[in-house]
Amino acid sequence: MVALIAAACAFSLGFFVRGESQLLHSLGFVGAGITGDDKPAAQTQNANNSLGSRIAEVEKILDEDSVETYELDSATSALLEALATTADDPYMRYYTPLQYDELTRDVADTGSYSGVGVLFAEYNGRAYAVDVFDGSPAQQANVQEGDVVVAIDGNRDHDWTIAEVTTALKRSSGQDVVITWRHPASLDDTTGPEYTTTLACEDLSIPNIDIELIDGVGYIKLRQITQTSSKLMESAFRKLDAQGAIAYVIDVRDNPGGFLTQAVNIADLLLRSGTIVRIETQGADDTTKSATTNTTVTDKPVVVLVNGNTAASAEVLTAALQDNQRATVVGQNTLGKGSVQVTRELSFGGALRYTAAFYKSPLDYAFDKVGIMPDITVKLSETEDNQLAIALETAQNLASSES
Template identity: 35%
Template sequence: MNQSAKRYSPLQVALIGGAIASTAMLSVFGPAWCRSVKAALQDSPKAIVDQVWQLVNREYVDGKFNQQNWVAIRQELLSKNYSSRDEAYVAIRGALQKLNDPYTRFLDPKQYEALTSQTSGEVSGIGIRMEVNSKTKRLTVVEAIENSPALRAGVKPGDQIVAIDGKLTQNMKVDDASKLIRGKAGTPVTLRLLRDGKSDFNLNLTRATIEVPTVRYALRNEGTKRVGYIRLREFSAHAGDQMRKAIRDLNTKGADSYVLDLRGNPGGLLQASIEIARMWMDNGSIVRTVDREGVSDETFKANRTALTNLPLAVLIDGNSASASEILTGALKDNKRAVVIGSQSFGKALVQSVHELADGSGVAITIAHYYTPQGTDINHKGITPDVKIDLSESQQRYLASNPDLLGTQNDPQYARALSVLTSNNFAKPSPPNQTSQRPVNGRAVDLKL
C-alpha cells in the first residue's frame, strides 16, 4: 500500500520535531544491498517485518536496544520466509519482546483500529452506553450520549435491548452487542426495545461518527461551598475541548473550588495533558521530555491561559497513569493543587504510534519524561500530598455504585472537601484571560 496516499491519523505524528512520522523504509546498510532487499520484500509479509524494524531502529528511546544486536536481529528476521501475515506478526512480537519494554508493542489491524478509536475520542455507532442489568440480566441502556442518533431517536436510560438487527440479545455480553451496533457511519441498524413493561418495538437508526464524552462534571453544593467536580476518564483528542467547556460552565455557575478526579485514568495523548494543564496553570513548567541521546527535547510550559485560579484538589489512584501523571505532576510541583488519594501507577515513558502498510501498527517508546522538579516517577508513581487508600470493600462498593464517585460517600472526595475548606495550599496569581492558543505536543503517551 502506498503510505503517502493514506490519510494520517492523529497517532502518526512524531514527538516534538513537528514532522509527520514517516513509515518509509530506511536502512543502515549499503544502497545496492538495500535495492535488492526492497525488491525481495515487495508484496511480502517481510515488508511489514522490516518496516517495524526500521521504525524501532530510528526512534526507540534506548539506543543500545536493551544490549541486543539490533542489526543481527534484522538479518535473522529477513532470513525467514513467512507464509502469512500472522507468521510475520509472531516474528515481530518476538523481536520486540527482546527490548524488555512492555510499551513498545505490535498491534494487529483490529488492535490498531481500537487504539485509534480510543485516542481519537470518536466512535462510529448510535451513541449509547449499555450494561447487563444485575437484576433483570438483560442488556439495558444506561445512557444515550449527547448529540447522538440514539438520543435524537428517543432512546432512554432503562430501555432493554431485545434484539439488534434481528439477533436476540439474551445472554449476550456488552462487548458482543457493541460489535453489532457499531459500524460505518451512514449505515442502518435496527434495535428492538422494551420500555417500562410495554410491548417491545423496533427503532431504526442510522450510524454516525460520535464524539465520546471523556469529561463528566457537576456542581456540588457542599454546605456553604459550591464545588466543581470534574472527572476525566482519558486524554483523548477531544478531552481538551470537553475540559474547557466544563471549567467555563462551572465558573459561570459560581464554583468556589474544584476537584479534578483522575482516578482510573490510564493516560492518552501527550498534547491533551499539556493543553489541560494550561487550563489550570498560568505559569510554570509542565513536563520535560528526554530522547535516546539523553538530550532534553523540549520543556513544555504554561502560557498564561489558565481558566481559573480557584483552589484545586486532584484525586489519583494506582490506575492513574502516564498523561494523568504528567498533569498531576505539573499541578503538584507548581503548588497549583493538592493531590489526594493513592500512589499513582508510575509510567514516565512516551510512545509514538505508527500505522503500517497493511493496517496494523506499532507503538514505540521514544522518550522519557520528568516532572517540573526533575522527578523521575517511572516504576514509582506520584506520592499524594494527602495519602488515603481505599479498602477493598470500599473499592468494590464504589465500583458497583459509580454514581457515588465524587459524593460524600466517596472517602477520597470527602477528604478533598476538608482540605479545600482548610485552604492550606498556595494559589497562583489571577489568570490572564486571553484566548487559548493551540498546543504543539506531538506524541502519544499511552499506558498500553
C-alpha cells in the same frame, strides 16, 4: 637448499590463498580464523553486534548454500514477534499488514468507551477494565475493575492492547462479543482465575466530564483525556465559576490518560508560568512543555483527586499542578504509567509499536513504574467515598486561608 626453496614456495602460496576461504577450506584450514577481509576474529564479532547484521549473515548463508526456501512474510512475522517477546519493552508489538489495517480503520474514534460498558486502560501491554459503568452489559455480567482481557472471540494468541480491544469492540448495536477475562490480585499479577462472558454491544452515551457545585466547591469528574477535554474543562471551570465556586476538585481517579497535548492544555488553564512536563527520549536532552500566560481561567485553589488507576497523561496533569504548587493532591499513589508508546508503519507492510519516551515531572521526577505520591494520602473506604469528602474539605480550607 631443497628445504629453503620449499619454505619460500609455501610463503608465496600463503599470500596467494589469503582471503580465499573456499580454497583454504579445501586445503584443510578449517577454523583457522582467517576471514575474507582479513579482520581478526574479535573485530568480526564486534561487527556482528547488531540484530540486522546477524540476520543478514544467516540470510546470506541460506541464499547461497541452502537447498530449501522460506516464505519471506511468514519469516518476517516470526522474527519480529520473537523480537517483541524478548525485548525489555513490555509494550512492544509487531502488527502484520492485516492487523495494522484493522487497527487504523477508525483511528479518529480510538480510545472511546466500548459498547459493553467498560472503560479500558493498559498496563505492561495488557488491556484491563479501569471502570465498569452502572447498568451496562459488563456490570450485569459481574465484570470487575482491574480484570484483564485474555481473549476476544476465542483469540488468545497474544496480549490484548487497549487499541486492539477498542477496535475489536466496534460492532453494530446488539451484536454479541465473547470476552475472556482474568481476575488478578493486582495489575502486576500475571495469574488469577479466568472467566468468559458473552456481552451484547450497545450504543452507550457516557459523558466524559461531570460537574457539580458541592458546598461551594466546583467538582469536576474527568473520566479520560480525549481530543476535546481541554475545551470541556475550560467550559466546566467557567460554568462553576459563574455559580460561585470558591475552589475546585478535579477528580481523575480511574482516568487512564489519553492525549498528552490535552493534558498540557488543561494544566495551562490553571498555570500562569512554569514547566508542565518533561519528555525524555533516546540520546537527546529533555523536551519541555511550558505554560503560557494567556490561557489561565482561574486562580482559585485546586485539589486533584487520584488513585491507583490514575495513569499516563492524567499523571502528567497531576504532576504539573503538584510540582508547580498549583494544586494539592489527595488520594492514593498513582499507577506509574510514565512511558510513551508510538506505532510506526513499516516500509514492507505492517507496523511496530514501541516505547519511544518517558514522561517526567516539572521537577525532573521520573514516575514510570513508581507513580505520583499524593500530598494527603487517603485510602478509599468500603462504605463511603471518604476520598472525595476529604478532597472537598481540603479545597474549602484552602479557599478559607486565602480569603
